[in-house]
Amino acid sequence: MKKYQRLAQQLIEQIDLGVWQPGDRLPSLRxxxxxxxxxxxTVSHAYQxxxxxxxxxxxxxSGYYVAPRAVSKKPAPPARVISDESVDINTCIFEVLxxxxxxxVLPFASAFPDPHLFPLRQxxxxxxxxxxxxxxxxxxxxxxxxxxxxxxxxxxxxxxQGIPVSPDDIxxxxxxxxxxxxxxxxxxxxGDWVIVENPCFYGALxxxxxLRLKALAVASDVKDGIDLDALAQxxxxxxxKACWLMTNSQNPLGxxxxxxKKARLVALLAAHNVVLIEDDVYSExxxxxxxxxxxxxxxxxxxTLHCSSFSKCLxxxxxxxxxxxxxxxxxxxxxxxxxxxxxxxxxxLALVDYLSTRRYDAHLRRLRRQxxxxxxxxxxxxxxxxxxxxxxxxxxxGYFLWLELPAHLDASELSExxxxxxxxxxxxxMFSTSxxxxxxxxxxxxxGWGEKEDSxxxxxxxxxxxxxx
Amino acid sequence: MKKYQRLAQQLIEQIDLGVWQPGDRLPSLRxxxxxxxxxxxTVSHAYQxxxxxxxxxxxxxSGYYVAPRAVSKKPAPPARVISDESVDINTCIFEVLxxxxxxxVLPFASAFPDPHLFPLRQxxxxxxxxxxxxxxxxxxxxxxxxxxxxxxxxxxxxxxQGIPVSPDDIxxxxxxxxxxxxxxxxxxxxGDWVIVENPCFYGALxxxxxLRLKALAVASDVKDGIDLDALAQxxxxxxxKACWLMTNSQNPLGxxxxxxKKARLVALLAAHNVVLIEDDVYSExxxxxxxxxxxxxxxxxxxTLHCSSFSKCLxxxxxxxxxxxxxxxxxxxxxxxxxxxxxxxxxxLALVDYLSTRRYDAHLRRLRRQxxxxxxxxxxxxxxxxxxxxxxxxxxxGYFLWLELPAHLDASELSExxxxxxxxxxxxxMFSTSxxxxxxxxxxxxxGWGEKEDSxxxxxxxxxxxxxx
Numbered sequence: 001m002k003k004y005q006r007l008a009q010q011l012i013e014q015i016d017l018g019v020w021q022p023g024d025r026l027p028s029l030r031x032x033x034x035x036x037x038x039x040x041x042t043v044s045h046a047y048q049x050x051x052x053x054x055x056x057x058x059x060x061x062s063g064y065y066v067a068p069r070a071v072s073k074k075p076a077p078p079a080r081v082i083s084d085e086s087v088d089i090n091t092c093i094f095e096v097l098x099x100x101x102x103x104x105v106l107p108f109a110s111a112f113p114d115p116h117l118f119p120l121r122q123x124x125x126x127x128x129x130x131x132x133x134x135x136x137x138x139x140x141x142x143x144x145x146x147x148x149x150x151x152x153x154x155x156x157x158x159x160x161q162g163i164p165v166s167p168d169d170i171x172x173x174x175x176x177x178x179x180x181x182x183x184x185x186x187x188x189x190x191g192d193w194v195i196v197e198n199p200c201f202y203g204a205l206x207x208x209x210x211l212r213l214k215a216l217a218v219a220s221d222v223k224d225g226i227d228l229d230a231l232a233q234x235x236x237x238x239x240x241k242a243c244w245l246m247t248n249s250q251n252p253l254g255x256x257x258x259x260x261k262k263a264r265l266v267a268l269l270a271a272h273n274v275v276l277i278e279d280d281v282y283s284e285x286x287x288x289x290x291x292x293x294x295x296x297x298x299x300x301x302x303x304t305l306h307c308s309s310f311s312k313c314l315x316x317x318x319x320x321x322x323x324x325x326x327x328x329x330x331x332x333x334x335x336x337x338x339x340x341x342x343x344x345x346x347x348x349l350a351l352v353d354y355l356s357t358r359r360y361d362a363h364l365r366r367l368r369r370q371x372x373x374x375x376x377x378x379x380x381x382x383x384x385x386x387x388x389x390x391x392x393x394x395x396x397x398g399y400f401l402w403l404e405l406p407a408h409l410d411a412s413e414l415s416e417x418x419x420x421x422x423x424x425x426x427x428x429x430m431f432s433t434s435x436x437x438x439x440x441x442x443x444x445x446x447x448g449w450g451e452k453e454d455s456x457x458x459x460x461x462x463x464x465x466x467x468x469x
Numbered sequence: 470m471k472k473y474q475r476l477a478q479q480l481i482e483q484i485d486l487g488v489w490q491p492g493d494r495l496p497s498l499r500x501x502x503x504x505x506x507x508x509x510x511t512v513s514h515a516y517q518x519x520x521x522x523x524x525x526x527x528x529x530x531s532g533y534y535v536a537p538r539a540v541s542k543k544p545a546p547p548a549r550v551i552s553d554e555s556v557d558i559n560t561c562i563f564e565v566l567x568x569x570x571x572x573x574v575l576p577f578a579s580a581f582p583d584p585h586l587f588p589l590r591q592x593x594x595x596x597x598x599x600x601x602x603x604x605x606x607x608x609x610x611x612x613x614x615x616x617x618x619x620x621x622x623x624x625x626x627x628x629x630q631g632i633p634v635s636p637d638d639i640x641x642x643x644x645x646x647x648x649x650x651x652x653x654x655x656x657x658x659x660g661d662w663v664i665v666e667n668p669c670f671y672g673a674l675x676x677x678x679x680l681r682l683k684a685l686a687v688a689s690d691v692k693d694g695i696d697l698d699a700l701a702q703x704x705x706x707x708x709x710k711a712c713w714l715m716t717n718s719q720n721p722l723g724x725x726x727x728x729x730k731k732a733r734l735v736a737l738l739a740a741h742n743v744v745l746i747e748d749d750v751y752s753e754x755x756x757x758x759x760x761x762x763x764x765x766x767x768x769x770x771x772x773t774l775h776c777s778s779f780s781k782c783l784x785x786x787x788x789x790x791x792x793x794x795x796x797x798x799x800x801x802x803x804x805x806x807x808x809x810x811x812x813x814x815x816x817x818l819a820l821v822d823y824l825s826t827r828r829y830d831a832h833l834r835r836l837r838r839q840x841x842x843x844x845x846x847x848x849x850x851x852x853x854x855x856x857x858x859x860x861x862x863x864x865x866x867g868y869f870l871w872l873e874l875p876a877h878l879d880a881s882e883l884s885e886x887x888x889x890x891x892x893x894x895x896x897x898x899m900f901s902t903s904x905x906x907x908x909x910x911x912x913x914x915x916x917g918w919g920e921k922e923d924s925x926x927x928x929x930x931x932x933x934x935x936x937x938x
Contacts, residue, residue, distance in 0.1 A: 010631055017635040019624045027629060035629040037759070094803045101609055115605035124600040127815060131596035136584035139786035140570055155488040160496060160504040162479055166486035174643055174809040181808050190659065190681060206807040212659060212681075290506070317608035317814030334563050338675040339650050340643040340809055344816050345786030346596060 003038055004045035011050060015066055026056060026064040090209070093202050093430050096415065100424040106447075106456045109415070109424035111251075112316055113399050113446040117370055119363050123315050126353040130346050142345040144333040146172025146322070149352045154322055163297050165306075165324045171332045172322050172343050176281045176309035178336070179323035181207050183305040184244060186331045187275045188213055192241040195234060197226050199431035199440070201251045201279060204244045216240065217434065222393045222402060225255040228264055235272040242275040247295045249282035252431050252442040253402050254395030256292050266298040276304040281321075284313040284364050287372045287396040302326040310351060313364060318347040371399050371446060378445035381454050385461035387468060399446035404439060409467050411441040417463045423456045472507055473514035480519060484535055495525060495533040559678070562671050562899050565884065569893040575916075575925045578884070578893035580720075581785055582868050582915040586839055588832050592784055595822040599815050611814040613802040615641025615791070618821045623791055632766050634775075634793045640801045641791050641812050645750045645778035647805070648792035650676050652774040653713060655800045656744045657682055661710040664703060666695050668900035668909070670720045670748065673713045685709065686903065691862045691871055694724040697733055704741040711744040716764045718751035721900050721911040722871050723864030725761050735767040745773040750790075753782040753833050756841045756865040771795040779820060782833060787816040840868050840915060847914035850923050854930035856937060868915035873908060878936050880910040886932050892925045 001009070014020055027035065032043045047064055050056045056064045100109040145151065151167040158165040173179040180203065188194060190212035196204045198217035208215050216234050220226045226245060234240065247257045247265075257265070269276050280294045296304040305328055309321030320343055325332050336342065354360070378401065382392050391404040405411055411427040418425055426444075428437030447453060470478070483489055496504065501512045516533055519525045525533050569578040614620065620636040627634040642648040649672065657663060659681035665673045667686035677684050685703050689695045695714060703709065716726045716734075726734070738745050749763045765773040774797055778790025789812055794801050805811065823829070847870065851861050860873035874880055880896040887894055895913075897906030916922060 010633070013633050014628045017624070017633055018637065019621075019628045019633070019635065021621075031629070036631060090803055090807070094806065097806065101612060112608070115608050118605065120603070120605050124603055127600035127603070128597050131593040131600065134589070134593055134596070134786075136587065136589050139581070139584050142786065143570060152488075152490075155486075159483045159488045160500070162505060164479070164482045164486055164488070166488065168487065174813075177807075178809045185679075203807065210654075210804075210807060317603075317611065319809065319811065319813040334559055335679075337563065337566065338559070338646075338672065338679060340647045340788070342788065344643075344788040344813050346819075347813050347816065350815075 004042045004049065007032075007036060007038060007043065007046040008049045011046065012055060015055065020066045022066050022068045024066045025062070026066065028063050090206060092412075093206070096424065096426055096430060099419055100426075102422075105419070105422045105424050106453065107424055108443050108447075108456070109426040110444050111426075113312060113371070113444075114448060115316065116448065117367055117446065118315055119359070122357065122359060122363075123318075123350065123354055126350040126357075127346070129353045130349045134346055134349060138345050138349060142172075142348050143342045144171060144336045145329060146170070146343060147345075147348040147352060150320075150348050150355075151322070153352065153355045154324075158324065161291065161293060161297065163294070169326050169329050170322050170324050171329050171336065172320060172348060173309075173336065174319045174321065174340055174343050175311050176279065176307045176321035177203055178340065179307040179309070179321045180204070180244070180277060180279055181210075182332045182335045182339075183277045183307060183323055183325065183328070184208075184213070184242065185211055185335055186325075186328050187277070187305070188241050193238045195231065195240055195243040195245075195274075197245060197250065197253075198434065199252055199428065199437050200244075201246060202430045204279070205431075205433060207244075215433065217432065220250070220253060221255070222253045222395075223255055225250060225253070225257045225261060226265070228261060228268065231265070232268055235268060235274060240272065240274050242277055243269055244277045244279065245295075246279045246282075248280055248292045249285055249395075249398035251282070251398075252400055252426070252428075252440075254393070254398060254400055256286070256397055257295070259293065262293065262295040263298045266295050266304070270299075270301050270303055274303070278304055278306045280306060280308045281312050282398045283308060285368060285371060285398045287368060296324065313367060314354075314360070315351075318351065319343065320347055320351055372396075374447065374449055375399060375401065375445040377449040378443065378453075378457070381449070381457040382443075382461075385458045387461065387465050389468060390464060399444055401443045401445055403441050403443055405441075405464065406468065407439050409464075410438045412438065414441065414460070414463060414467060417467075418460060421456075421459050421463070423459060425460070473511045473518065476501075476505060476507060476512065476515040477518045480515065481524060484524065489535045491535050491537045493535045494531070495535065497532050559675060561881075561896075562675070565893065565895055565899060568888055569895075571891075574888070574891045574893050575922065576893055577912050577916075577925070578895040579913050580895075582781060582840070582913075583917060584785065585917065586836055586915065587784055588828070591826065591828060591832075592787075592819065592823055595819040595826075596815070598822045599818045603815055603818060607814050607818060611641075611817050612811045613640060613805045614798060615639070615812060616814075616817040616821060619789075619817050619824075620791070622821065622824045623793075627793065630760065630762060630766065632763070638795050638798050639791050639793050640798050640805065641789060641817060642778075642805065643788045643790070643809055643812050644780050645748065645776045645790035646672055647809065648776040648778070648790045649673070649713065649746060649748055650679075651801045651804045651808075652746045652776060652792055652794065652797070653677075653682070653711065654680055654804055655794075655797050656746070656774070657710050662707045664700065664709055664712040664714075664743075666714060666719065666722075667903065668721055668897065668906050669713075670715060671899045673748070674900075674902060676713075684902065686901065689719070689722060690724070691722045691864075692724055694719060694722075694726045694730060695734075697730060697737065700734070701737055704737060704743060709741065709743050711746055712738060713746045713748065714764075715748045715751075717749055717761045718754055718864075718867035720751070720867075721869055721895070721897075721909075723862065723867060723869055725755070725866055726764070728762065731762065731764040732767045735764050735773070739768075739770050739772055743772070747773055747775045749775060749777045750781050751867045752777060754837060754840060754867045756837060765793065782836060783823075783829070784820075787820065788812065789816055789820055841865075843916065843918055844868060844870065844914040846918040847912065847922075847926070850918070850926040851912075851930075854927045856930065856934050858937060859933060868913055870912045870914055872910050872912055874910075874933065875937065876908055878933070879907045881907065883910065883929070883932060883936060886936075887929060890925075890928050890932070892928060894929070 100107040426442040428440030569576040666689040895911040897909030
């Protein structure tokens, strides 16, 4: 093959790969000469050949462009949920989450609240502010443990709840998920036993799997939360190293542990010298009069790593979370320096700016009101359209509802059928390795309620009825 | 203890913890009433008590403020490098990196190039642009594998080097470090053997440790790079699963593998069905006429995961990197969804905007020129001040020099002594677990060269002379 033919073939490959899309300008002859090291003649030959084949188009004074495709590719259908038992939980979770991102799919499976609930304009204003003031050295200043002012602002929010946390005990992370993962890694070795709830946030199960830890899943009730007697028994029986729990607005059940249970939980763990990794990402999304305390408020022995973020209540896209890690803060910084190095510097600065405007609490009040309203609307639609055999476990915080089909039905099958109608739900099997939650599913109620949503719940109801036959 | 005394004590604890610093405004009486649930009288009593103790100051019409401290705390001295053999490598690395961040310390140990080399104004302009255009839904759109346009722009840079990479094979990550870590995790199981260079980037050693992998460190030469005969032998002897190498401007040695060696490397690995994780973060920092190809350019069997980022050549603070992962792209997205979820959305958008201005290549040309000049200046100062027993291993890319003390000296000791003079260097022991590199150190030459830097090299020379006595 001649040189120019090789170059032409290379360009065709690149076009087929999607590197250059129809309408894209190709590198100029001169640019191509520089980058390929070939002569002008060779490059020019290659382009002429592609032009004669109709693959590219020359525009005078402008350059070469990729020709429009004769037949446009069909967009891929939304990924299907594979309900085969042999599929590991990660693949199942990945499929459901990917499906819920398709713009054509109603994302009731999503773990994110509706992004339109967030103060985009003010956050963008803070971003603009950072673009005016960010200095070259801010990169270094915002390395782990993270921006000083931001850690300070977070410490003050703890202080307002009467929880003494020093800014030096806080490490800023890429969302709460990194905080939780680093915390777990900081206090365990592969093979250790860790307690989780059953059902629990799938991120906990994934983290255990990734770090080769063994799970003890303790039964949790949709109203009262984790069974502390069972927990006490587990602690007495197994050499447990850590406990990863959600104490407020638990995902997926929605319960908030009572103050008494939190106090007893902390005492139990302290008695067994077991670390609590507290996932508290929904703590701002209470519907009651008062923000519930985390279990950390009862901890007097520095045994609780409290993880949270701004992702669920202010701005998911910034990927900023934190852990109040006490004596573990240093180890967590080390682990972070080994894995992601740090959170992005402009994002930290933008949050500092936003928090300094003192609009955060007003935003949170509005957000809570909207979430409560939307949950109410979703619930009403379910009452209207779901057969009476479906049990709706209502709760008064956050944006999830936990639904229970009759015991012989499989929510994974419902999820699969619903996806065919461009509706996603999160089937119970995502939240446990035991398979015990097959008839359950989680439903995200944060989306603005309109005709489309209403009719989707109607469709879900019809699908359930078909499955009941 | 009465209620108001308890509140007062709580506030004192918070002040001692640094939650409220001297001069900070405390929550107002009203705010405190709301957050503590105590009565106005109780809160007011507590504040009055603290005022009478001189801990807080009332300012009419304004509120209560934390009183100035009688004796201000001394700033902590820069962390010392512990050269005790029993200290694990992570602690050593952490100490050195932390020390190099102290504003009072000359950061020759740093892995970052001088942040002043980056186009701050244009990047800030892109950030401002994002603040005008970012939509609520951009969060969802920029989830793994990451922003489509950004992956597209990266694929085009591969295409300009004649390397066919589809945008769909690229996953955007939190810097190259996350890309490398996820890649390693995607292709190994705990207990697997992995080949690294000796010496190598400490991040590779940390990742191996974290993922419980076994290291085979293959000798690398400061001029020619990794010993391929030794590599071939290792591949023939051990069941190696992956190979983590730097082919261009290796850290810490500085070599760039020749095209012949890269071709042979890829062929060798393919013959043994071993994955190459290619760390190519310095590829844009060549001083020659042409950008060197990565080993991936020779890969015909989709066995190379090519990792790079914008952190070393454009903007460290954004924390945006990527991996061209081919068939492993899906697995890497899954792993990312489990650990950090995604890279921050505004940072991805800002990069897309910056790259669309077509200023990137002009910036890179200027950056390369500046780095070459600064390396030259540092080298000249070393020639001037270092005793002739010190060997300076020059190289023509990137911003590191690799220095060799006489065999009986320990660079960790030099590092310790230098820190007492507020000068940091990166001792050889950071780059290997074998201890074989004790007399070596890495020196970051990217900093603007002035009197302070010159005199620091002078001091280093004197310290080495003292050690030689």
